[in-house]
Amino acid sequence: MHDTPIEDLPPAAPSPRPRRGLAQRLLARAIIGFARLLTGARSLWRGCAPTGRQRIYFANHSSHADFVLLWSSLPRALRARTRPVAGADYWQRDAARRFLIHQVFHGVLVDRECRDAHHNPLQPLLDALHAGDSLILFPEGTRNREDGLLPFKSGLYRLGRACPQVELVPVWIANLNRVMPKGRVLPLPLLCTVTFGAPLTVAADESKEAFLARARDALLELAAEAD
Amino acid sequence: MDRDTLALFAGIGALLALASLVGFVLKWRNRGAASPVIDNLNARINAWWVMVGVLGGAFWLGQGAVILLFAAISFFALREFITLAPTRGSDYPALAAAFYLVLPVQYLLIASDWYGLFSIFIPVYVFLLLPILASFGGDTTAFLERAAKVQWGMMLAVFCISHVPALLTLDIPGFEGRNLLLIAWLVLVVQISDVLQYVCGKLLGKRKIAPHLSPSKTVEGFAGGVALATLVGAALYWITPFSVWQALAIALLVTLLGFFGGLVLSAIKRDRGVKDWGHMIEGHGGMLDRLDSVCFAAPIFFHVLRYGWT
Known part of the structure; x- marks a missing residue:
């Protein structure tokens, strides 16, 4: 178990990446500082250590601040190589959101409303994984306002199949739904805990349904432990 | 200094x-x-x-920094308290007011030395305002409990703790310009009582004093800690406006209050099923774990001084 983040870890694999400007980096620091001041941003590495291995962190999703908090809980060296996956429909809506998601968070946008059968909506995620980056993914696909978890979308399974070397790490984000209740603008300062569980991989003969159920159970188990 | x-x-x-x-x-x-x-x-x-x-x-x-420091302490303590006190979505307006309005206003009133208002702002005005705000949500589930939780958070984490810097507003004849020493004396006596209770308990502790509330507290720890801390308070009479005997009696009063503060907050923790309020202070737990005794001692110490020495 590692409560304290380990800084300056070697990156998973060398690959060229766009260097962010000073303003973007300062803004990122400010957002992380604000998230920490508000929530305490306590991270518990229960099932794995914060190492430079390539991973998909999959977490419960209750507010837009989820990936910010998860991202803030990672050690700096990991943060630089970890990209949040976000819905294009929400983040492309105006210039400010486009700037934040591309320039500050270096996010990967997915087209949730994609109806084109010839186009694979997961392609940008696969590209990011092939470039050596880790991802933050919310397999429920949308924000869940109730307790527990919505059924998982199949993306996690398909990514795990396509990239078997990537660890799939369940992450439970506790209490953030109280920080940012639905429809409120001003967040409340309440302590949140981000718990990292033991990594999963898709077994060779595992069906989509079986794997998604297993991944969902792993996350719920983490939630029960964290409570 | x-x-x-x-x-x-x-x-x-x-x-x-x-x-x-x-x-x-x-x-x-x-x-x-x-x-x-x-x-x-x-x-x-x-x-x-x-x-x-x-x-x-x-x-x-200086004084401004001390007031700001205790405002920050109140913020962290309130954050811990509300985190452990489950509230519902419709408590949002009350909670937002608690953090972003009541807390800063209470400390501004202390900074501006307005005793007539800072002493009743939370117990009267905020006491009434919070349930009014909560009622706008139209949610009656556990209404009294939810309202009471926010009110308790306000009283403990903001009102009680703010009485430490409020000591700076007291005008004690012959003690002008030395009020920071009142804070030093109070915090030192109450905290050293906690430390000595811990030390005496670890060295001599046998009989549990409140096994249901706080299994680590013992009769020996309580008696030894309170007695020794009272002596420390008396020995430090020269930094206070008290005589030796007055310092002894007041030190006994604040250490006893501190002990009961620890007991009460421990009961709340146990009811919520946790050992510590938070994890801010390595080895101690959260801010409230360190300040539970000060919460109970500070307002009474303030009023004893105000009644007897101003």
């Missing part, structure tokens, strides 16, 4: 150096063998260095 304050902090520094030495020797004698108690002791001592350093820094900067 005047000479008395410097002497006091030098004394605390010497005491902490001694504690660190003891911690080091214990760890060294225990070579190799892992001991959670000794590790926790050393973590506690290290955290004390930081806490004394922060308070000393605020004293050096």
Whole structure:
């Protein structure tokens, strides 16, 4: 178990990446500082250590601040190589959101409303994984306002199949739904805990349904432990 | 800082150096063998260095810094309290008001020395305002409990703690310009009582004093800690406006209140199924774990002084 983040870890694999400007980096620091001041941003590495291995962190999703908090809980060296996956429909809506998601968070946008059968909506995620980056993914696909978890979308399974070397790490984000209740603008300062569980991989003969159920159970188990 | 304050902090520094030495020797004698108690002791001592350093820094900067420091402490304590007190979505307006309106206003009232308002702002106005705000949500589920939880958070984390810097507003004849020493005396006596209760309990503790509320507290720890801390308070009478006997009696009063503060907040923790309020202070737990005793001692100490010495 590692409560304290380990800084300056070697990156998973060398690959060229766009260097962010000073303003973007300062803004990122400010957002992380604000998230920490508000929530305490306590991270518990229960099932794995914060190492430079390539991973998909999959977490419960209750507010837009989820990936910010998860991202803030990672050690700096990991943060630089970890990209949040976000819905294009929400983040492309105006210039400010486009700037934040591309320039500050270096996010990967997915087209949730994609109806084109010839186009694979997961392609940008696969590209990011092939470039050596880790991802933050919310397999429920949308924000869940109730307790527990919505059924998982199949993306996690398909990514795990396509990239078997990537660890799939369940992450439970506790209490953030109280920080940012639905429809409120001003967040409340309440302590949140981000718990990292033991990594999963898709077994060779595992069906989509079986794997998604297993991944969902792993996350719920983490939630029960964290409570 | 005047000479008395410097002497006091030098004394605390010497005491902490001694504690660190003891911690080091214990760890060294225990070579190799892992001991959670000794590790926790050393973590506690290290955290004390930081806490004394922060308070000393605020004293050096002056009254404004001390008020700001306690406002920050209230913020962290309230954040811990509300985190553990489950509220519902419709409590949002009350909680937003608690953090973003009531807390800063209470400390502004203290900074502007407005006793007539800071002493009743939370117990009267905020007491009534919070349930009004909660009622707008139209949610009646556990309404009284939810309203009471936010009110308790306000009283403990903001109102009670704010009475530490409120000591700066007292005008005590013959004690002008030395009010920071009142804060130093109160915090020192109450905290050293906690420390001595811990030390006496670890060394001599046998009979549990409140097994259901706080299994680590013992009769021996309580009696030894309170008695020794009372003597420390009396010995430090020269930094207060009290005579030796007055200092002894008031030290006994605040250490007893501190003990009961710890007991009450422990009961709340236990009801919520946790051991600590948070994890801010290495070895100690959260801000409220360190300040539970001060919460109960500060308002009474303030009013005893205000009634008897101003």
